[in-house]
Amino acid sequence: MKKNSRLSAVLHALLHMAEHDEPMTSDALAQCLSTNPVVVRRTMGLLRDAEIVTSERGHAGGWRIAVDLSSVTLRQLHETLGEPAIFAIGNSNEDSQCLVEQAVNAALEDTFIEAEALLLKRFGEITLADLARDFARRHAQWHQQKELENES
């Protein structure tokens, strides 16, 4: 199965947008994400429908963040993207008449539900602001590293 990477992509895009005052064009974002502007529009369109970003057409148009970074969790973004399937493994025959299969499905299903609950809980605890903070930390560290390299 090819992995769905939209959550990763929108996070990447949103943090880049957060670093910009001007709106960012789909082309610019596509370059950041190493992808295609149409893919950016398609995906960001979902965030616009949820009023997390706004888009403007024409000259000097582009995408802008419309909310406070601390008010958006990864879980919200996951939902906004349509809650894509989290697991790449699953039952072969979701509702079979076979009692053996039902027993198998039930055991697996329980486990998946539990793991999914944990994952969504964690996603609910992480905001865009948290990621921006972590980025800032990495950025500062990177600067320090650079200076050390220049001194030597």
Add this chain to the structure above:
Amino acid sequence: MKKNSRLSAVLHALLHMAEHDEPMTSDALAQCLSTNPVVVRRTMGLLRDAEIVTSERGHAGGWRIAVDLSSVTLRQLHETLGEPAIFAIGNSNEDSQCLVEQAVNAALEDTFIEAEALLLKRFGEITLADLARDFARRHAQWHQQKELENES
């Protein structure tokens, strides 16, 4: 992403085999699983390499369980099947130079690791014997239901 259902399939097959004293042919198992005998051989072959089942060719041949049901956990089976990817969502660009992406990846990665650990822990706690027991329970319940229906 199309879901990987091999774990589900082998569990289903193993429980059916546990109900049989004679070895079961790939054809018979394929019917149980609504699939193709070659797929059965391919998948069961991995379990044979791990000595969880044995296969015999020729007349009256087929597949047989080679271990005690209580000694095999779902986690072992997952490993035997090559530890296929558990998640259907992930990072777009695993090792990017972009510090923004690194921050995003780190946050997601942490969450995935935690959820995966929980899932594997649960898989490690469930044996084939547990599933067989659950099947027996469902089977008994189904009989009861039948009798009630016949009385009325």
Add this chain to the structure above:
DNA sequence: CGAATCGTAACAATGAATGTTACATGAAAA
């Protein structure tokens, strides 16, 4: 008007899982 930009439909490419065909190999029955 014309260039920049999003909006969107339609289609192509990619990749992973599963299914299928074909044939070789081995074992037991006739």
Add this chain to the structure above:
DNA sequence: TTTTCATGTAACATTCATTGTTACGATTCG
């Protein structure tokens, strides 16, 4: 020994979701 029933396995086909691409319409600004 020949036939039949099995597994073993390579090669190829199908299916399905994700992502990428092309094309063109709609809008905004200079």
